[in-house]
Amino acid sequence: MDKDMKILLIGYGKMGKEVEAIALQRGHEVSGRITAAGSPLSGNDLQACDVAIEFTRPEAAVDNLLMCFKAGLPVVTGTTGWHERAGEVKTACQSMEGSLLYASNFSIGVNILFDINRRLAALMSGQSGYAATIEETHHEQKLDRPSGTAVSLANDILDVHHRYENWALAGTDLAGDTLPVTSHREGNVTGKHNVAYTSDIDRIEIRHEAFNRRGFATGAVLAAEWLQGKKGIFTMRDYMASLTHV
Numbered sequence: 001m002d003k004d005m006k007i008l009l010i011g012y013g014k015m016g017k018e019v020e021a022i023a024l025q026r027g028h029e030v031s032g033r034i035t036a037a038g039s040p041l042s043g044n045d046l047q048a049c050d051v052a053i054e055f056t057r058p059e060a061a062v063d064n065l066l067m068c069f070k071a072g073l074p075v076v077t078g079t080t081g082w083h084e085r086a087g088e089v090k091t092a093c094q095s096m097e098g099s100l101l102y103a104s105n106f107s108i109g110v111n112i113l114f115d116i117n118r119r120l121a122a123l124m125s126g127q128s129g130y131a132a133t134i135e136e137t138h139h140e141q142k143l144d145r146p147s148g149t150a151v152s153l154a155n156d157i158l159d160v161h162h163r164y165e166n167w168a169l170a171g172t173d174l175a176g177d178t179l180p181v182t183s184h185r186e187g188n189v190t191g192k193h194n195v196a197y198t199s200d201i202d203r204i205e206i207r208h209e210a211f212n213r214r215g216f217a218t219g220a221v222l223a224a225e226w227l228q229g230k231k232g233i234f235t236m237r238d239y240m241a242s243l244t245h246v
């Protein structure tokens, strides 16, 4: 990190508060907080910040991102459930020369799981005896289903596994080329994901369990530090690639 940042928090719920704690620990300043009730901040206030970190709700995220592009403020968002509007966001970011980093999951551990998932899918693509499944469990307040992380895992499998053409929530009769994703909503579970390949003779499984939200918040702050001085659209994959040499 070259310098301390002035951070605008957009959304001050469970994640906004966790991001604030990590940002302060890392020597940054929180210069403003925008909540659902709005904020007295002007465009000039926004321009005085170095970066915005956005964790709100699926229906609020796109307007928040557009506001940041307009103000020339780099933005990191972890809100899930808005990706059907990704095309619109990408076009706006490009035309306004904005800086955006988004991720369905900022945890470094989950991003390692993503990498292993892609490699495993490539290996399993040649193994016709195995059927793939994805399962995720989250707390009962989570609005989207399946989780953005499960969707990322599924899409990464579709990209490389020749059998699967699409994914769908499990529960109904699914065609053989549809990858089933099971969602559970229970208690206070922060986030559990697993990908399994099951045959008549064995089962191969990779899994990640978050014990708390600290990993997401840390990843979001690290991503905001990395985004400084960059223009364009990035994901955690770009950040992770900057750390590894494999």
Ligand SMILES: NC(=O)c1ccc[n+]([C@@H]2O[C@H](COP(=O)([O-])OP(=O)(O)OC[C@H]3O[C@@H](n4cnc5c(N)ncnc54)[C@H](OP(=O)(O)O)[C@@H]3O)[C@@H](O)[C@H]2O)c1
Binding pocket: 010, 011, 012, 013, 014, 015, 016, 034, 035, 036, 037, 055, 056, 057, 058, 060, 064, 077, 078, 079, 080, 081, 103, 104, 105, 106, 107, 216
């Ligand atoms: N990418 C990741 O690593 C990751 C990790 C965890 C969670 N998430 C995602 O992050 C999002 C937030 O999660 P959370 O657990 O923090 O939820 P949360 O506790 O419900 O907090 C969301 C906050 O956003 C506020 N908000 C709603 N609309 C807003 C708007 N237009 N402008 C500013 N603030 C607004 C809400 O205010 P009110 O309470 O007043 O409505 C609430 O305080 C969800 O989409 C979740 O799936 C992502």
